[in-house]
Amino acid sequence: MHEINNRPEPIVLPLLAMRGLVLFPKMVLHFEVGREKSIKALQDVMEKDRRIFLVTQKDVRVEDPDERALFHVGVVAEVKQIVKSGSGNNLRVLVEGLYRAKLRHLVDTEPYYTAETLEFPLREARPSELNTCDALMRTVKDLFEEYCSLSPKMPKDMVINALISEDPHYVAEYIAANIPLRIEEKQEILIATSPVKRLELLASYLESENDILSLEKDIYDRVKESIDKNQREYYLREQMRVIQEELGESDNPVDEAQQYFEKIDQLALPDEAREKLYKEADRLMKLPSNSHEGGVIRGYLDTCLELPWNKSTKDKIDLQKAEKLLDKEHYGLQRVKERILEVLATRALAPDIKGQIICLVGPPGVGKTSIARSIAKAMGRKYVRISLGGVRDESDIRGHRKTYIGAMPGRIINAIKLAGSNNPLMLLDEVDKMGNDFRDDPSSAMLEVLDSEQNFAFRDHYIEIPFDLSEVFFIATANDLSTIPAPLLDRMDVIELPSYTREEKFQIAKRHLLAKQMKKHGLTAKTFRLADDAIYGLIDFYTRESGVRKLEREIGALCRKADREIVGKGASRVVITGASLYDYLGPKRFRPDEPAERDEIGLVNGLAWTSVGGEMLQVEVAVMEGSGKVELTGSLGDVMKESAKAAISYIRSRAQEYGIDPNFYKNKDIHIHLPEGAVPKDGPSAGVTLTTALVSALTGTPVRRDVAMTGEITLRGRVLAIGGLREKTMAAYRAGIKTVLIPKENLPDLYEVDPVVKEAIRFIPADHVETVLQTALCPREEGKEIHAVLKKAPAKPEAVLAQ
Known part of the structure; x- marks a missing residue:
């Protein structure tokens, strides 16, 4: 029986809160200690009488419990041994229970818990x-x-x-x-x-x-x-x-074949398909059950019978609900949403319409795939996705002949089988990245799939019987239209998804990305907050993209760092502001494109299109005494080199009019450079930029730093149209440019430019390079010759905004 100690007076002892363990008197227990307070308490008792009060905490998740979080009855124990554990700074402790005691109250909590205890005898x-x-x-x-x-x-x-x-x-x-x-x-x-x-x-x-x-x-x-x-x-x-x-x-195969006959009859297939399957089932009946060919026929029949020949979903198109769904899941993209709602409205009035194949084109991360998923949800259709990136073999689309070992249907028929419906919404992802070689051209196989005059009887090489694809709603996605073969592009209705503006990225991050990443990383509004200026900082200095994919990754990185602070350091709440981004993500990775600090000679702001949106590109020209050498640096492609040669030839033909030495091509060395030489640059839109930089350098006339331009020139100085105007003007807007010179033939394209860009920038159309020079070059005494010539040119046109 327990020996009752006579302890009339309460005593103060170090307290150690145990998680998930209960010690009884006269029992020996060994456990691991990792909390700093517990380690300090053990170190202290080892220097004294080795007695410590062990009490269990009610919730094992509490890192720093108070008196209410502890049970009030524990055991006074003697510490027998302390050994350093192999994992970190943890200690391995061996204790023996002496007697029960009550916790009267906590005396102190620093540097470790001490408590007033009173023996609680049995x-x-x-x-x-x-x-x-x-x-x-x-x-x-x-x-x-x-x-x-x-x-x-x-x-x-x-x-x-x-x-x-x-x-x-x-x-x-x-x-x-x-x-x-x-x-x-x-x-x-x-x-x-x-x-x-x-x-x-x-x-x-x-x-x-x-x-x-x-x-x-x-x-x-x-x-x-x-x-x-x-x-x-x-x-x-x-x-x-x-x-x-x-x-x-052997087993009689007649019964197995009879089962296939019954399944074929239940499907109510077209005559051609029914006869083909009957024929295969009849062949199976005549073959031994263990033959290799019998296994091939069984696989073929099972695949054909699993297809949804007569299963379809009914469209449930409600424009109001569809509009609310698109607005809820996608911020901005107003013109894209309007175009999609027009498609849905047409489908509502003409359900039997065929041949509408949409191609969503835009930079990576702007939401092409998620928009397709939203369309499927709005229509009430099954959604299935096929990734076409890197597909080089026609059999990936049409399937293999079933005579080959390991033959299987193509991706189209497989997707139909997975959808379980003969009229799903099928997303053909990255249609611009299909490859081809000397053996196969998968894009040619896609022509039959996307042609409404042919796809009602699409024949996969494996199933060999026609399957109707005319009810399938095809949506393709692409980053670059130029890599899609013209016959394939001709079958698609292109909808362009623009790059997101800074404000749109902010709203998307605040409304969608932040909540998604917080949920993914186990954070709530009580434990984590990302300030608005921090989101703007991520957009401006840590990501450079047209979409929001990298922005979402950076938000996820901040969530992980917050998790570590909460779990590892015991923080109750983490708040990240713009000022603290450096502490979490390090130095700024990008600096915004900015024009030069002052008007300089031979330095012009050009605009370029890239796969992730537009970018401002500065062109530098230096003229030196020499023997007429022309140096081109900055990883320029063949097209841009030809633009530079055309610009030099145009200037030579007008040298006397511009007050330039006619022999400059003999006694001057010209160096044309585009910074960031590691990045390849090419494209037919740098002619006016190169011409302006050359004229500025040869005449000594500075170029206005708040002007950017784009356009190609001919040998007679005519400005030709370019592509990607919307992305290029977005780059100018981000860089703070006030005036943009564009080819006059591109005036209709201003309709597609975002309203916020049109409000901030003056657009000046130019059909001749003299208009460009008159606008971009600064009037000053050193350049009076060139401006005297430019005054004879037509008056500078007023700024143009698309109505």
Whole structure:
């Protein structure tokens, strides 16, 4: 029986809060300690009398518990040994429980917990409780024996120690400490003072554990019996098969073929398809069941019968709901949404319309795939996606002939089978990245798929019977139209998705990306906040793209760093502002495109189109005394080199009019350079930029730093139209340019330019290079000759905005 210590006065001891463990008196326990406060408490008690108060905390997730988070009854223990653990700064501790004690109150929490404790002695059984106590002891021992029989891993010496003892307190504590009870259950036994109460609680918990173990054993036995039965049946079947083969007998394939006949009849297929499948099933009936060809026919019939020949979904087009859905899932893109709603409205009025194949074109990350998914949701159709990037083999589209080993249907038929409907919305992703070589051209195979005059009877090489694709709503996506073959592009209705403006990226991040990444990383509004200026900082200095894919990655990176602070450092909330972005993501990766600080000679702001949107490109020209050499640097492509040669030839033809030495091509060396030489640059839109830079350098006339331009020139100075105007003007807007010179033939393209760009920039159309020079060159004394010539040119046109 427990020896009651006479401790009339409370004592103050270091306290160690345990997570998931309960210690009983006279029990030895070893556990690992990692919290700084707990380590300091152990180090202190080892220098004194080695006594420490161990108490269990109610919630194991609490890192720094207060008095309310602790149970008020624990055990005063003696620290026997402390060993440094191999993982980090953790300590491995061995303690022995001495006696129960109550926590009166916490005295201090720094540098570790200290508590005022009062011994909480056990009570002996009263004379009236002796018989009850003896009966409960027998019951508990019987239940414990049953538990040990159901849990064979229980050590024998542990069982013997519990069964030979006659001390009710020892039995209750010993068994409770060595079986897997919940923390609350162990704590109830520790708190109970009466031996009768303790044994009653233990008996109840043991009976519950025995019921669970008994049920687990029954389930295990049934599973084992089922497995044994299956193995026995498999062995007998194999024996029977071998005996039949030895006797020259085999299963009758007629029954299997008859099942295929019944399935074919149920599908109500077209005559051609039904006859073809009948023929294959009849061949199967005549073949031995174990023949290789029989396996090929079975695979073919199963594939054909799994196709949704007569299964379709009914369109549920509600323009109001569709508009709300598009607005909810996609910010901005107003013209794209209007175009999509027009398509849906047409489908609502003319459900039988065929041949509408949409191609969504735009830079990466602007939401082409997600818009297609939203269209499918708005129409109530099944959605299926096919990635065409890198497809080089026609058989990927049409399938293989079934005579080949490993033959399978093409991607189109596979997608139809996966959709389970003959009229899904099928997304042909990255149609511009299909490859071809001397053997195959998959884009030619796509012509039949996307042609409404042919796809009603599309023939896959594997299934060999026509399948109607005319009900399928095809949507293709592409980054660059120039790489799509012209016959294929002719079959598609192109919808361009623009680059996002800075404000659109901010709204998308705030409304969609931030919530998505917070949910993905286990964060809530209470634990994490990303300030508005931080989002703007990510857009301006850490990403450079037309879409928002990289922006989402950077937000995810900030969420991960917040997770680490919360879990590793115990922070309750992480707030990231624009000023703190450096601490989390390091130095700024990009600086915004900015014009030069002052008007300079031979430095012109050009505009270029890239695969991720527009970019401002500065052209530098230096003129030196020499022998007429022309140097071109900056990784220029062939087209841009030809533009430079055309610009020089035009200037030579007008040299006297511009006040330039006619022999400059003999006695001057010209160096044309485009910075960032590691980035290849090419395209037919740098002619006016190169001409302006050359005229500026040869005449010594500075170029206005707030002017940017784009356009190609001819040898007679005519300005030709260019492509990608919307992306280029967006780049000028980002760089703070106030005036943009564009070819006059591109005036209709201003309709597609974002309104925010048109409000901020003056657009000046030019049909001749003299208009460009008159606008871009600064009037000053040093350049009076060139401006005297330019005054004879037509008056400078007013700025133009698309109406």
